[in-house]
Amino acid sequence: MTTPAPVAIVTGSSRGIGLSIARALGRNGHRIVLVARDATSLASAQQHLAQSGIASATCAVDLRVDGAAELVLAAAQAAFGDPDVLVNNAGTAPTAKFEATTDAMLDETLALHVHAPLALIRAVLPGMRQRDRGCIVQLASTAGLRAFPFTAAYTAAKHAMVGLTRALATELLRTNIRTFAVCPGFVDTDITRQAARGIAARGKITAEQALQRMGEQNEIRRMHSVDEVAAAVAMLVAARPTGCTYVLDREPPAFID
Ligand SMILES: NC(=O)c1ccc[n+]([C@@H]2O[C@H](COP(=O)([O-])OP(=O)(O)OC[C@H]3O[C@@H](n4cnc5c(N)ncnc54)[C@H](OP(=O)(O)O)[C@@H]3O)[C@@H](O)[C@H]2O)c1
Incomplete structure (x- = not known):
């Protein structure tokens, strides 16, 4: 019996880093579930992957709304089956002077960079634990490790994302499920x-x-180029490196814990 191709959910994959990650994982044999809000750009991303022979399904959803994670998991299961890989990549980067950073701006940023990844991890983790197999990648940033001016909400959210990943890693120590926070610079x-x-x-x-x-x-x-980030993610998914926080903005890139 042949083993079915692994399934990867990649959020924010209609363009930018996410689309490049989808392509890199697709080239490594994964079937991809593309997630973003805009259905039209998802359809062109799907077409783009199909030109390279990569099978994908789409799920158009705003990840900040209640029930989005369950919708994404259901879309993956309906199209291909249980996910082997989750890449939490969707993001926006609001900028404002510190004193102009509103509660609403912070809430929205945390909703997308922290609450949505947490909800998706909660949705996929039971299945991964049952199969004792899986990989969860969080697209963080060097803004998760240090600060830049005019990015208070983003810096807070990315620090939280790195913290969430580190906490998850401690609970996955004795499993075959791996998790990484990937930190590129600009x-x-x-x-x-x-x-x-x-x-x-x-x-x-x-x-x-x-x-x-x-x-x-x-x-x-x-x-960095998008392909450079995608190659790092594909390497972490394919290999079994030890470490959790992977800093890409280093020569050479390195785990810091
Ligand atoms: N670019 C950088 O310099 C940089 C550096 C370090 C880390 N990062 C991180 O890398 C990730 C990707 O960034 P990028 O530069 O590739 O951004 P991008 O080109 O703007 O792409 C963002 C993706 O996320 C989707 N998205 C945005 N809001 C969403 C929502 N509420 N629900 C679902 N999907 C949503 C977008 O599609 P829709 O708009 O259709 O929803 C799009 O597919 C982010 O987490 C970012 O923080 C970026």
Whole structure:
């Protein structure tokens, strides 16, 4: 009997880092469940993967709403079966001066970066425990380990995401289920380009200069590419490294715990 191809749920996979992770895991033989809010961009992501022979299903949902995690799990089970891999990647990066950071901004950021991943982990973990197999990857950030100006809500949320992953890792020690928080620095995606346009709108530098400065804030002195982040995630899923918090913004990348 042949073993069915493993199933990976990747949230925020209609574009950016998530789409690249979906492609990398697909190339490693996974069937992918693509998750984001916008059904049209999910359909084009699915088409894009199909061109490389990667099977995928889509689930259009706002992960901040109650019941979203159960909906995603049901979509995975209906299309392919129980998930072997969960990648919590969906995210937004609001910016504001500290004193302009509102409760609503913090709540929304925590909802997407902390509550939604927690709900998804709660949904998939019982099945993974039953099979004693699985991998949960959290797309955190160096903002989960240190701070950047004008990102109070994001920095708080990413620190919480890293903490959540570390707590989960302690409870998975004697299982074959693995979990990682992956921490890239700035990555060249819509989020960063939008931030660069915001900086340029203040009139002092161009968007290109702003992008270059962001890259220079990375320890590696340049932006990461989405494929670089995706390759790290695919490596962590495929190999069995020991460690939990994987810092990509290092030369070479390394686990710090
Ligand atoms: N770019 C960076 O510099 C950088 C650095 C370190 C870490 N990260 C992290 O990497 C992850 C991906 O970032 P990215 O730069 O690839 O962002 P992106 O290009 O803006 O993509 C974000 C993805 O998340 C989805 N999404 C956003 N809000 C959602 C919601 N409420 N429910 C469901 N899906 C939602 C988006 O689709 P819809 O809009 O259709 O929902 C999209 O697919 C984030 O967690 C981010 O914090 C990014």
